[in-house]
Amino acid sequence: MRIAIRHRLSVTPPAGTANAVLQLLLTPQGGPTQNVESWSVEMAGIGNAGRFIDAYGNVAHLVNQSRPEGELVVTVKGVIETTDRHGVLGRVGGEPVPALYRRVTPLTKAPVTLYGKFRNAKESRLDVLHALMARVGETLGTSETPAQMQADGGQSQSQGEAGKALPPASDYAHSFVGAARALDIPARYVTGYLMGAEDGVSAFHTWAEAFDEGLGWIGFDARLQMCPTDRHVRLAAGLDGLSTQPLRVVPAGDGARDIEVSVAAA
Structure with missing residues (x-):
């Protein structure tokens, strides 16, 4: 596209x-x-x-x-x-070692309620990451479900069921990144653009990427509950929203x- x-x-x-x-x-x-x-x-x-x-x-x-x-x-x-690779970025030459993205920052401290159930999971890392994306959506809310919590200082961008305000996409990305790192999975915060943004989601968008030994880096857009598609344009990546301003x-x-x-x- x-x-x-x-x-x-x-x-x-x-x-x-x-x-x-x-x-x-x-x-x-x-x-x-x-x-x-x-x-x-x-x-x-x-x-x-x-x-x-x-x-x-x-x-x-x-x-x-x-x-x-x-x-x-x-x-x-x-x-x-753009090309739709179902969220799989792979291993890109010249990038920092994945271990850099295990570092927790103040913006990526996740509550144990997000990741605790996955600590002893028997599933593959890919299955755990997809389940973690769903868990972030359940916790913060999606366009189809009411928000259950608001990140501190987050300005709502859209409305869930029954008029419940939803946090901005950055809160979903930070939550996913923090929960993945708590499970010792390298994860990073990504900025970019989204074509056809709906439900109040900004065209300047944020999502996350997590590392899998087999597939390399894989994108997870917890706000939209999908892996990035050819509607996503990748701009920058870092530890959190502060390092990617x-x-x-x-x-x-x-x-x-x-x-x-x-x-x-x-």
Whole structure:
């Protein structure tokens, strides 16, 4: 599937800032599930930006802004050709060792009620991971079932049965990642885009990937209760939502905000 993406974000450094540094994780890479036909990043100073591969294998840009005044706008756009591999990314060369993703972070501390029943499971790892995805859905709620809990500070994006508010996709990804790590399974947080997002789910989307010795990395979208398909465009991966922020600035202001996210068939 060919998917056209346009994403505009903005961030406002604190007033009186002498020099600001922006880090962008807004450049997708090709791989088993996608081919980047075209992609551009536009903002003031991008021509002199430093480009590098970060510790998690993501393409990152560092952009300096001298005496920035007001809102800084970043626009990314391009066309990605995707392939449905039923969520299987496999083993990608040049990536960090999977063991890195056993590390628990403050955002990925999962309650034992999510993973306790799987501690002594006799099933295969793949079966356990699918059951874990279902368990996260049962706990946080899906579009068909009411939410049973809200993550701290989570802003609801959609409504479940009987008008119950559901947490954002990031809460599902963090819960799945944390529960998998509690079972000693390497798991990572993934950002990207979702074509045809429904039920209030943002087109800028998040999900998780877990490692299986036989199949390699496999994606699990607990918010949608499915493995990623050719509707998903993978952008960046890391330990959690903090390490995969698409746009951050130092010194920090009020945080980045989306102006426009358009994801459609090309």
